[in-house]
Amino acid sequence: MKRLSFIFILMFFAEIGFSQSDYWQQKIKYEMNIDVDVEDYTYRGETKITYYNNSPDTLRKVYFHLYFNAFQPGSQMDVRQQNLPDPDRRIGDRISKLDSTDIGYQKVWSVKQGKVDLHIDVEGTLMEVVLNKEILPGRNTVFYINNEAQIPVQIRRSGRNNSEGIKLSMTQWYPKMAEYDREGWHLDEYISREFYGVYGTFDVTIAIDRAYTIGGTGVLQNPQEIGHGYQRKGKKLKVVNSNKLIWHFKANNVHDFAWAADKDYQHDVRELNNNTDLHFFYKKGDDKRTKNWKELQDKMLEAFSFMNDNFGIYPYSQFSFVQGGDGGMEYPMSTLMLGNGSSVEGIVGLAVHESLHSWYQGVLGTNEQKYPWMDEGFATWAENLTMAYLYPEDGENPHKSTYLGYYRLYQSSTSEALSTKADFFDKNFDYSLSSYSKGAVFIAQLGYIIGQEKLRITMLRYFDQWKFKHPAPNDFKRVAEKVSGMQLQWYFDKWINTNQGVDYAIKEVISEEGKTNVVLTKIGGIPMPLDITIVFNNGDIKTYYIPLRMMRGVKTNETKYPREVLKSWPWVYPEYSFQIDAEKYSIKYIGIDVSERMADVDKSNNFYPKKEFIFN
Ligand SMILES: [Zn+2]
Structure with missing residues (x-):
């Protein structure tokens, strides 16, 4: 009997050894007070960070990303783009031409651990902080950060006065703690592509000229006080009398916080269901672009219903579509995206793609830098299905153009596999067709291998088991294997790590x-x-x-x-x-x-x- 139960115990531990029970991740709580000067494009910040070390390791240093420093002549982003055979036209040599009033910078005046000033070392977009007191496994510590930043001319994602005249696009805008996970530290400098962060809570107040409206991550806590935001009926306005309004946002279970501010924002709120509202922030006007932002709203209600049914339930109480940035970029609970003056279907496609990143990046927090295909590819695959649902009259195979993109990549003389880290792709062509097209074909083709119904279950179970975590490729593989009862390692090895094709x-x-x-x-x-x-x-x-x-x-x-x-x-x-x-x-x-x-x-x-x- 004893022997039997011993074997049983061994089997039990062998079982959990391969399950998620040895999975851990760090946790963070940001409490930020930001004071913005819209005249000279600067802000001052005071931040309290509570950092929970859930790793089995003792930490003696921590690291922060200072992304705004990328927008300076000679930065790695500047040099890299000028040395690519097909540079991003939004960047090109623009950074090299910025003068001191146009650059971005992130100046950290002090980092304290408790009451003790810490030694900091800034190189480019990364800050190393040597701790006074090590953080033991299972313990937490508190940091106080004092900083000042200049918001760069809008070149890539963040910045002032974007091409559609949005005053402030505030993304990658604060000293952001680097993630430490099962693979170690992720200390990627900002060269141009994609992000990774620690899950936790953001409690942010932003003091800004009262003429401005803010949209972004999080839920506004004081709409009545400032006379903005979504005011439920029957509540009285209590406006603070000052040149500035203090906007107070909170967000839980997110790994980043983005916002944008403009004087001319129209703010519309649409109720999706009892749990979630969709918010739209866009320039007022009566031009075609503004009309398209209006028409977008009904389509996004339909889209979110479809996405909830097919990819897992959106877990936050709001999502904001914010005009800002360049192109479209995903952030937790929000996207910053350009409008579209030509077609409604164009802006709907962009909005669908970016909001699908709430599933494949926001909630399933894969490392975008390391596995860009897991967020861009998965989002593109889901976008194809959602667009086919919204526009059934478009007919044909919803993934057709995605497959054509992949075939173009296959026929090019590329030497970079899908497993290449985002910033290590030497051509933008390879990066985008790999991450988006080949990454989306990966999923569509998985449907061929295991069957559509098994794929549907795989995607829902993947969402359920890995939400608010950092899944890696093998985690997704294990879900698909368990659902299908098939061995799939060969597919991951061949499709992700080689440039071979099927014929x-x-x-x-x-x-x-x-x-x-x-x-x-x-x-x-x-x-x-x-x-x-x-x-x-x-x-x-x-x-x-x-x-x-x-x-x-x-x-x-x-x-x-x-x-x-x-x-x-x-x-x-x-x-x-x-x-x-x-x-x-x-x-x-x-x-x-x-x-x-x-x-x-x-x-x-x-x-x-x-x-x-x-x-x-
Ligand atoms: Zn995307």
Whole structure:
């Protein structure tokens, strides 16, 4: 008996050894008081940070990002962009031309731990802080930071006076603590691409000229007091008499805080459901752009309902669409995005993409710098589905242009795999087609491998199990494996770590004693299970399924036609043949993956006879 229970205990620990129970993450509480001078584009900040060390390690140093320092001539962002073959046109050589009144800076006057002044060392956009007292595992400490910042001319994401005239786009704007996680410190300097942060609470007051309206992360705590924001009926206004208003925001379970301010913001609030309101901040006017911001609102109510149903329930009480920044950029509970003067569908597409980052970045807090495909790719995949729902008349395959983007990447002479860190991509072309297109195809193609229904469950379970955490690729893989019952390591290894492609071909169709032999070849480096569809001349349709041996599993039949599961295909074999119990002359078409979810880089050889096969 004893021996049995000992084995039982061993099994129990072996089980949790592979579960999330050894997962930990740091926690932070920011309490910031910000005083903004809109005339000279500066602000002063006093911040109290309570930092919880949930790691098993003793910390003797901590680090902060000072992103505004990137907007100075000679910064890494400046130099990097000028040395890329295809620089971001928004940046180009603009940073090199900034004078002292136009640059951004983040000056930290002091960092205290408790009452003790700490030694700080600033290099570029990173500040190292040597602690007076180490932080033991499971303990917390309190920092007090005094800083002053100059808000740069808007060049990338943050800054003053953007192209649409928004006064302040305040993103990457405060001394932000670097994340320490299972992989160690993440001390990426701001070179241009993407972020990572510590989950926690932001309690922020912003004193600003009373003519301004603020929108961004968090929920406004004092709408009645300042006469702004979403005022519930029946409450009396209590306006503070001063040149400035103090806006008080709170946000829980977020890893960043962004805001924007302008004198001309129109602020509309739409109720999504009992839990969530959607807020819209955009320039007042009667031009086409303003009208598009109005028309956006109904579409986003529809979009959020669809997204809640398909990707997991949005967990915050509000989301804000804020005109600001450049292009579109995701932040917790908000996005800063440009308007669109030409088409409503254009601004809806952008708003859908950026708000989907609430799922794939805000709530599922993957490290965007290290795994850019896990937020951009996943958001793009979900955007395609959401847009197909909002605009069913657009028809066709919702992922079509995403696959075309991936095929362009495959055909280019790129040497950088999807696993490349965002800032390490040497071409913007590679970065964007990899992260967005190849990352989205990763998910769409996973639907082909494990089946659409299993993919749907995988995405919901992934959201549920990893919300407010920092999932890495293997965490997502384990969810998909458990849901599908299949082994998927091969897919992650091949798709993420190599530039190989999928290419299968029908080599020969041979008549043999009243039956038909089909010979297939594997040309590409990435193996796949195969769905084969046979259409007979009499109109009958039959499908065959060839499992990939190392998947150790069989997908359920996704078609309404009869299916025969053939013996599995070990990936090292270049050829495979199977027999159809029918005369060759009775066969009209044979096609590999007529659903076109498998990203076959050469479809010309997927059909017999060789011609375009349209399947309904
Ligand atoms: Zn994105």
